Amino acid sequence: MAIAVVSGKGGAGKTSFSASLVLSRRGVTAVDADVEEPNLALLLGNPPMATMNATIPTPQVVDDLCARCGTCSRTCRFGAVFSFGQAPPVFNSLCHGCGACVLACPRGALYQVDRPVGVIGRGVAGDAILVEGRLLVGNPNPVPVIHRAIEVGLAEGRDAVIDSPPGAACPMMAAVREADAVILVTEPTPFGRADAEVAAQVLVELGKPTALVVNRSGILEEDPPLGGILGTLPELARISFSRRVAEGYAVGVPPSAVNPSWAMAAESAWRWVMEVTG
Amino acid sequence: MNPLEIAVVSGKGGTGKTTVSSALAAALKGDCVLCDADVNVPDLWILLRPRILEREDFMGQEKAEMRRHLCEGCGRCAAACRFDAIWLEDGEVRLDRRRCEGCGACAVVCPTGAISLSPSIQGDVFRSETDLGPFWHARLHPGGENSGRLVQLLRDRARKTGRELGKRWVLVDGPPGVACPAASAITGCQLALAVTEPSRSGLHDLRRLGELASRLRVPMAVVLNRSDLSEEGAQAVRRACDEMGWPLLAEIPFDQEIARDLAMARIPSAPLAKAIQAIKEGMEDLLGEDAVEEGE
Numbered sequence: 247m248a249i250a251v252v253s254g255k256g257g258a259g260k261t262s263f264s265a266s267l268v269l270s271r272r273g274v275t276a277v278d279a280d281v282e283e284p285n286l287a288l289l290l291g292n293p294p295m296a297t298m299n300a301t302i303p304t305p306q307v308v309d310d311l312c313a314r315c316g317t318c319s320r321t322c323r324f325g326a327v328f329s330f331g332q333a334p335p336v337f338n339s340l341c342h343g344c345g346a347c348v349l350a351c352p353r354g355a356l357y358q359v360d361r362p363v364g365v366i367g368r369g370v371a372g373d374a375i376l377v378e379g380r381l382l383v384g385n386p387n388p389v390p391v392i393h394r395a396i397e398v399g400l401a402e403g404r405d406a407v408i409d410s411p412p413g414a415a416c417p418m419m420a421a422v423r424e425a426d427a428v429i430l431v432t433e434p435t436p437f438g439r440a441d442a443e444v445a446a447q448v449l450v451e452l453g454k455p456t457a458l459v460v461n462r463s464g465i466l467e468e469d470p471p472l473g474g475i476l477g478t479l480p481e482l483a484r485i486s487f488s489r490r491v492a493e494g495y496a497v498g499v500p501p502s503a504v505n506p507s508w509a510m511a512a513e514s515a516w517r518w519v520m521e522v523t524g
Numbered sequence: 525m526n527p528l529e530i531a532v533v534s535g536k537g538g539t540g541k542t543t544v545s546s547a548l549a550a551a552l553k554g555d556c557v558l559c560d561a562d563v564n565v566p567d568l569w570i571l572l573r574p575r576i577l578e579r580e581d582f583m584g585q586e587k588a589e590m591r592r593h594l595c596e597g598c599g600r601c602a603a604a605c606r607f608d609a610i611w612l613e614d615g616e617v618r619l620d621r622r623r624c625e626g627c628g629a630c631a632v633v634c635p636t637g638a639i640s641l642s643p644s645i646q647g648d649v650f651r652s653e654t655d656l657g658p659f660w661h662a663r664l665h666p667g668g669e670n671s672g673r674l675v676q677l678l679r680d681r682a683r684k685t686g687r688e689l690g691k692r693w694v695l696v697d698g699p700p701g702v703a704c705p706a707a708s709a710i711t712g713c714q715l716a717l718a719v720t721e722p723s724r725s726g727l728h729d730l731r732r733l734g735e736l737a738s739r740l741r742v743p744m745a746v747v748l749n750r751s752d753l754s755e756e757g758a759q760a761v762r763r764a765c766d767e768m769g770w771p772l773l774a775e776i777p778f779d780q781e782i783a784r785d786l787a788m789a790r791i792p793s794a795p796l797a798k799a800i801q802a803i804k805e806g807m808e809d810l811l812g813e814d815a816v817e818e819g820e
Contacts, residue, residue, distance in 0.1 A: 257536065257538010258537075323627055344627030345627075349632045437542065437786070493754055
């Protein structure tokens with residue numbers, strides 16, 4: 247079983263809640279799929295990790311076969327192939343690894359090799375296994391690294407917690423693709439609400455069972471109500487803002503170690519996931 | 525003359541980009557154009573209460589489209605697709621446009637011309653007026669591509685507005701992360717203003733952002749938000765700034781008043797007054813006419 251933790255807005259508490267979920271169960275796999283900014287390891291004791299590359303196929307040219315016809319650069323829809331005059335084509339980091347140029351080349355002059363775009367780390371954090379995806383800075387597309395991290399994490403064959411990237415675009419969609427249930431962490435501010443609504447729309451459309459955890463409750467005397475689509479989702483827990491939690495987080499102490507309401511929220515989340523996944 | 529473009533970015537989400545952007549815009553009132561480049565989950569509108577003057581469709585990446593009557597079910601398209609967007613089911617080709625990256629490999633291999641690529645509307649682009657000045661923003665349809673192209677489009681429009689109206693600054697409220705949208709928000713700016721927090725993750729992500737900015741040859745300066753949450757963390761950020769040559773323009777202590785203002789959708793200008801003044805002065809030092817002369 248796999249649970250994804252998402253938020254819409256960044257900094258709402260995804261990683262804190264993911265760590266709490268991991269620490270409240272024995273023997274789960276923690277997958278850090280926020281590959282642009284992987285931070286889950288920092289809350290799980292920063293264990294040493296064995297690494298391997300996450301790659302995408304990238305084109306290469308066989309000079310002698312290339313007729314300089316320019317079909318490859320006309321075929322590429324990502325601006326990743328340049329060909330001018332008598333020079334062989336040049337490929338840049340905008341390449342999505344789709345292979346369209348290779349398929350289109352009339353002389354069969356192109357082939358593909360694996361190019362690293364990220365690093366997958368695997369470490370042991372207590373009784374949990376941590377699998378981390380990390381985009382190499384300078385590569386525009388995090389999605390292949392997200393898919394690879396999740397694939398490696400799920401191959402461990404344990405229940406998995408997937409710490410997802412913020413937003414509600416393709417990186418988040420990639421992170422929830424294999425999830426059986428999704429926890430949406432939000433905060434009772436206009437920003438948290440607006441961003442969580444966007445994420446909730448996507449999740450409902452994808453048919454993912456989704457429940458809410460409200461973090462930093464009590465900024466105002468009374469939390470404003472969560473209307474609209476958020477009002478239709480089950481609310482598992484409301485966690486008050488705590489300066490001690492924030493201070494602990496800063497130095498890598500997971501919130502559930504400082505404040506019991508995080509551990510309790512994680513417990514109710516696991517119970518809910520068991521219910522909806524049967 | 526082109527306005528000076530400042531991208532407010534962070535790496536890690538939730539460090540206070542929109543907070544700093546809005547208060548900085550209030551301090552530059554009358555002399556800046558605003559642009560929300562966090563097109564996936566835009567938030568600046570909540571504080572700016574824009575009056576929308578114009579709306580247009582944003583046409584996203586083209587995606588594959590089937591002409592069923594031409595399809596013979598050979599499945600070459602499914603074999604060519606690297607994104608699991610096309611597959612064969614009971615001899616019939618199935619296409620999921622949400623997974624389609626629009627590469628066109630399927631159309632290249634289709635022997636009967638049954639697949640073409642067609643554009644799709646991926647969101648709305650807005651030109652608005654606010655109390656703080658002109659504002660370009662957008663809304664992507666949920667689940668759509670997180671488009672660097674849309675970020676570029678907004679920035680082009682904002683720059684043009686700035687030039688036409690003779691504004692000195694364009695303020696870009698950026699997305700989190702270091703991938704395509706963040707790179708699009710930073711590329712070509714005169715300054716990346718990184719908002720961070722004194723946590724290990726804040727610093728970790730700040731370093732990745734610094735690497736991106738340096739690859740894009742954009743100078744970076746830092747604002748340390750919630751600076752008193754961890755003295756150890758704050759020291760680490762100060763040391764990193766020193767080491768990497770990132771000017772640390774301001775430190776903002778944790779303040780319930782800021783959180784309350786934001787929860788009520790108000791720009792926290794009063795509690796941020798001192799910090800914003802320091803950021804403004806820092807920007808002038810780095811980018812103002814004196815700085816340019818010294819540079820020459």
